[in-house]
Amino acid sequence: MGRYLAITGGVGGAKLALGLSKLLGPDDVLFAVNTGDDFEHLGFDISPDVDTLTYTLADEVNQDTGWGRAGESWQFIDALAQFGGETWFRLGDRDLALHVTRTRLLAEGRTLTEATRTITRALGIWHTLVPMSDDSVRTIVHTPDGPLAFQHYFVRDRCEPAVTGFEFQGIDDAVPNPEILACLRDCNAVIICPSNPFVSVDPMLDIPGMRDAIRASGAPVVAVSPIVGGLAIKGPTAKMMKELDVPATAEQVATHYGDLLTGFLLDEQDAGLHGALPVTTSVAHSVMHTLEDKIQLARATLRFVDTLKA
Amino acid sequence: MGRYLAITGGVGGAKLALGLSKLLGPDDVLFAVNTGDDFEHLGFDISPDVDTLTYTLADEVNQDTGWGRAGESWQFIDALAQFGGETWFRLGDRDLALHVTRTRLLAEGRTLTEATRTITRALGIWHTLVPMSDDSVRTIVHTPDGPLAFQHYFVRDRCEPAVTGFEFQGIDDAVPNPEILACLRDCNAVIICPSNPFVSVDPMLDIPGMRDAIRASGAPVVAVSPIVGGLAIKGPTAKMMKELDVPATAEQVATHYGDLLTGFLLDEQDAGLHGALPVTTSVAHSVMHTLEDKIQLARATLRFVDTLKA
Numbered sequence: 001m002g003r004y005l006a007i008t009g010g011v012g013g014a015k016l017a018l019g020l021s022k023l024l025g026p027d028d029v030l031f032a033v034n035t036g037d038d039f040e041h042l043g044f045d046i047s048p049d050v051d052t053l054t055y056t057l058a059d060e061v062n063q064d065t066g067w068g069r070a071g072e073s074w075q076f077i078d079a080l081a082q083f084g085g086e087t088w089f090r091l092g093d094r095d096l097a098l099h100v101t102r103t104r105l106l107a108e109g110r111t112l113t114e115a116t117r118t119i120t121r122a123l124g125i126w127h128t129l130v131p132m133s134d135d136s137v138r139t140i141v142h143t144p145d146g147p148l149a150f151q152h153y154f155v156r157d158r159c160e161p162a163v164t165g166f167e168f169q170g171i172d173d174a175v176p177n178p179e180i181l182a183c184l185r186d187c188n189a190v191i192i193c194p195s196n197p198f199v200s201v202d203p204m205l206d207i208p209g210m211r212d213a214i215r216a217s218g219a220p221v222v223a224v225s226p227i228v229g230g231l232a233i234k235g236p237t238a239k240m241m242k243e244l245d246v247p248a249t250a251e252q253v254a255t256h257y258g259d260l261l262t263g264f265l266l267d268e269q270d271a272g273l274h275g276a277l278p279v280t281t282s283v284a285h286s287v288m289h290t291l292e293d294k295i296q297l298a299r300a301t302l303r304f305v306d307t308l309k310a
Numbered sequence: 311m312g313r314y315l316a317i318t319g320g321v322g323g324a325k326l327a328l329g330l331s332k333l334l335g336p337d338d339v340l341f342a343v344n345t346g347d348d349f350e351h352l353g354f355d356i357s358p359d360v361d362t363l364t365y366t367l368a369d370e371v372n373q374d375t376g377w378g379r380a381g382e383s384w385q386f387i388d389a390l391a392q393f394g395g396e397t398w399f400r401l402g403d404r405d406l407a408l409h410v411t412r413t414r415l416l417a418e419g420r421t422l423t424e425a426t427r428t429i430t431r432a433l434g435i436w437h438t439l440v441p442m443s444d445d446s447v448r449t450i451v452h453t454p455d456g457p458l459a460f461q462h463y464f465v466r467d468r469c470e471p472a473v474t475g476f477e478f479q480g481i482d483d484a485v486p487n488p489e490i491l492a493c494l495r496d497c498n499a500v501i502i503c504p505s506n507p508f509v510s511v512d513p514m515l516d517i518p519g520m521r522d523a524i525r526a527s528g529a530p531v532v533a534v535s536p537i538v539g540g541l542a543i544k545g546p547t548a549k550m551m552k553e554l555d556v557p558a559t560a561e562q563v564a565t566h567y568g569d570l571l572t573g574f575l576l577d578e579q580d581a582g583l584h585g586a587l588p589v590t591t592s593v594a595h596s597v598m599h600t601l602e603d604k605i606q607l608a609r610a611t612l613r614f615v616d617t618l619k620a
Contacts, residue, residue, distance in 0.1 A: 042410055043353065043417060073385050079407030083432045085414075093403040097389035104353055104395075122393045 002186035002219075004029040004302075006193055009200020010037070010049045011066065012226055012234040013193030014056040015288040019298030020191070021057055021127050022291075030183040031129040034195070035112065036139035036168055036203030039151050041089055042080075044099040045106050048151070049200065050116055050131055051098060058123035062092075069095045088156040113177060128179070132204040135174035139199050140167040150199065159236040163243045168203050176210045184217040189305040192223035194286065196237045197256050198244075211260060220262035220308040224286060224301060225250040229269035233287060254279055263308045265301055280308060312496035312529075314339040314612075316503055319510020320347070320359045321376065322536055322544040323503030324366040325598040329608030330501070331367055331437050332601075340493040341439040344505070345422065346449035346478055346513030349461050351399055352390075354409040355416050358461070359510065360426055360441060361408060368433035372402075379405045398466040423487060438489070442514040445484035449509050450477040460509065469546040473553045478513050486520045494527040499615040502533035504596065506547045507566050508554075521570060530572035530618040534596060534611060535560040539579035543597060564589055573618045575611055590618060 006029055008017050017031050034049045055061050055069055062068040072092035081087045091099065098119060105115035111134040120129060141153040143161035153161060184190075195201055205211055214221060227250045232238040238248040246252050254264045254277050264279045267286040274281050284300035287293070316339055318327050327341050344359045365371050365379055372378040382402035391397045401409065408429060415425035421444040430439060451463040453471035463471060494500075505511055515521055524531060537560045542548040548558040556562050564574045564587050571589045577596040584591050594610035597603070 043414055069389075071385075073383060073403065075381075075383050075403035076386065076406050076410075079379075079404040080410060083407060083411040083429060085407065085411055093383065093385035093406075094389040096386050096403075096406070097393060097395065100352055100386075100390060101393040101395055107353060119393060 002188045003027070003183050004188050004191060004305075005032060005180065005183045005219075006030070006191045007032050007195075007201060007204055008049070008053060008193040009034040009195030010052045010235070013049075013195035013200065014053045015294050016191075016193040016224060016297055016301070017053055018056050018291070019288070019294030019296070020301075022295050023298050023302060026126040026128065028188075029127065030179060031127065032132055032177065032180045032183075032204060033129055034200045034203055035131040035133065036137050036199065037150050037154070038136070038138070039149060041151070042085065042091070043103070044091075044096075045103045046089075046099055046151075047102070047112065047116075047131065050112075050129065051095075053129050054098070054116075054120055054123060054125065057120070057125045057127060057129070060123065068092050069098070089151060113179065130177045130179045132180070132210075133174045133177055133207055136170045137174050137203055137207065138169040139203055140169055141199070142167065154236075159239065163198075163236075163240045165244075166198055166202070168206055171203070171206055172208065174207050176207050176213060180210075181213050184213045184219070187217045187219040189219050189309070190214055190217070190221040191301055191305070192221065192257070194224040194226040194233065196226060196232075196235055196240070197253055198237070198240055201257075205260070214260065220305055221257075221260055222263040222265060222301060222305055222308065223253070223257055223261055224265045224297070225253050225267060225270065227253050227270075228267040228287060249273075251277060254281075263304055265304055282307070312498045313337070313493050314498050314501060314615075315342060315490065315493045315529075316340070316501045317342050317505075317511060317514055318359070318363060318503040319344040319505030320362045320545070323359075323505035323510065324363045325604050326501075326503040326534060326607055326611070327363055328366050328601070329598070329604030329606070330611070332605050333608050333612060336436040336438065338498075339437065340489060341437065342442055342487065342490045342493075342514060343439055344510045344513055345441040345443065346447050346509065347460050347464070348446070348448070349459060351461070352395065352401070353413070354401075354406075355413045356399075356409055357412070357422065357426075357441065360422075360439065361405075363439050364408070364426075364430055364433060364435065367430070367435045367437060367439070370433065378402050379408075399461060423489065440487045440489045442490065442520075443484045443487050443517055446480045447484050447513055447517065448479040449513055450479055451509070452477065464509075464546075469549060473546075473550045475554075476508055476512070478516055481513070481516055482518065484517050486517050486523060490520075491523050494523045494529070497527045497529040499529050499619070500524055500527070500531040501611055501615070502531065502567070504534040504536040504543065506536060506542075506545055506550070507563055508547070508550055511567075515570070524570065530615055531567075531570055532573040532575060532611060532615055532618065533563070533567055533571055534575045534607070535563050535577060535580065537563050537580075538577040538597060559583075561587055564591075573614055575614055592617070 139150040241248040449460040551558040
């Protein structure tokens with residue numbers, strides 16, 4: 001039996017990833033993380049989705065903010081404001097240690113994969129999370145007022161601009177992370193966590209060779225819907241779909257992934273779609289608040305995968 | 311009447327500089343600061359002596375530690391330890407904002423002089439402090455076990471290694487800060503603050519052209535002794551002198567500066583040397599604890615200068 005490959009973006013995907021990590025041992029699952037959100041800021045190399053999953057798996061999520069690190073303080077960013085520095089991306093004092101460490105490791109010539117391993121091990125994480133690629137891919141959000149770097153759209157402008165399309169700069173020259181390709185060569189199943197299809201999952205799937213490697217694996221590919229009852233559990237997915245003039249429905253997410261999918265996991269609220277989609281579906285309680293919710297959804301996902309392999 | 315030029319290193323010199331700043335207006339004194347202590351650490355460009363004077367003039371000195379910034383916290387450095395980062399140079403959360411700002415400004419192509427101005431203005435400092443040069447000069451401390459970068463000697467190894475000599479890397483290619491040269495062209499007096507002659511003042515004086523410019527100014531040059539009663543008020547000056555096999559005395563400091571000096575200000579404890587040195591001396595209470603001490607010593611220094619010009 002091979003490993004599971006779990007594809008994830010930020011907060012929503014990381015919740016299911018945490019659940020999976022409680023059911024699957026460190027050698028049984030590889031977490032492949034979107035790095036289209038990455039950016040250079042104040043001289044630091046920042047990988048928001050990698051960090052979200054890192055803090056989630058380390059039980060270091062800041063429950064007050066929903067992002068960043070637990071036990072956080074804001075002395076640095078408040079002092080930076082005094083110097084006229086940019087403060088829209090709130091770097092916490094503790095969080096900063098991670099960015100300084102990664103920036104230093106990259107400057108020393110380590111890959112993002114190596115830097116991520118050093119950081120996650122230091123935080124006591126034994127599961128493996130890898131960036132989708134060690135090459136730079138940068139998500140650009142197109143709006144009526146012009147293109148925006150992803151974090152400018154997402155954090156600085158709070159997802160307010162209307163979206164007209166996306167672009168993944170550098171993707172033509174990027175190669176998939178070799179650890180992802182290795183995992184796909186002996187893969188139990190590919191699980192697409194409930195992340196934003198456009199800006200969390202597509203940057204990974206669109207890396208040249210990635211879709212082919214997934215198909216060639218022969219493993220079932222299951223996506224957990226990030227849209228529940230026409231709403232995004234987290235983030236701007238539903239808003240983006242409306243702006244892109246497609247229905248903000250779970251069905252549309254399945255359509256978006258197309259024939260890459262073997263199975264699609266719907267929330268109970270969308271049980272009416274069960275059996276009505278061109279892909280095999282299953283239904284589960286997918287809104288995750290507690291750790292138990294996350295483990296339950298992970299269990300339902302793995303059970304669904306098993307039925308698809310039978 | 312021209313301006314005063316005050317040459318200073320770290321904590322001891324900054325105390326007199328603060329006193330001078332209370333008696334002389336922003337246009338009447340230029341603070342020239344040692345940058346031989348500067349180093350690159352954790353990806354940041356750090357200028358310890360510039361920062362010490364900056365925090366001193368901004369009334370932001372950390373009274374608990376005697377260095378660094380007031381109201382400090384240590385969340386960053388504690389979190390960095392978890393990642394195996396170097397923690398011997400304790401960067402506080404608030405202090406970090408200064409280093410990030412400077413590093414960013416330098417990366418954008420600004421000079422250290424320009425970066426210093428931006429930072430000091432942001433902290434409400436209207437006096438001008440400039441680095442001795444915008445070129446890199448790095449003080450190396452020679453020891454029986456080999457050379458040490460200054461901060462390794464000073465902070466990491468707590469001045470414990472015996473000193474056999476000093477080296478100022480890059481100094482042959484450095485030019486004096488143009489603002490210092492401009493100040494010297496119409497200069498009231500040069501005041502060498504009570505800083506370490508070997509590692510705080512010599513790196514500045516030894517920049518090619520600096521001593522000539524001071525001499526050419528025709529201004530009196532007064533040093534305030536950093537050695538009082540055979541002890542250094544602050545830092546390793548006396549320890550260094552013993553290791554270098556010279557008497558740890560105020561007299562020896564005057565000898566060290568040689569004929570560059572017009573006057574030498576002794577502490578009351580060394581009043582016995584008054585009139586016994588080959589340079590004109592004066593005596594004052596030079597151990598500075600309170601702000602009043604600093605202003606009194608500044609007043610005594612300026613009065614002494616006046617007598618030398620008469």
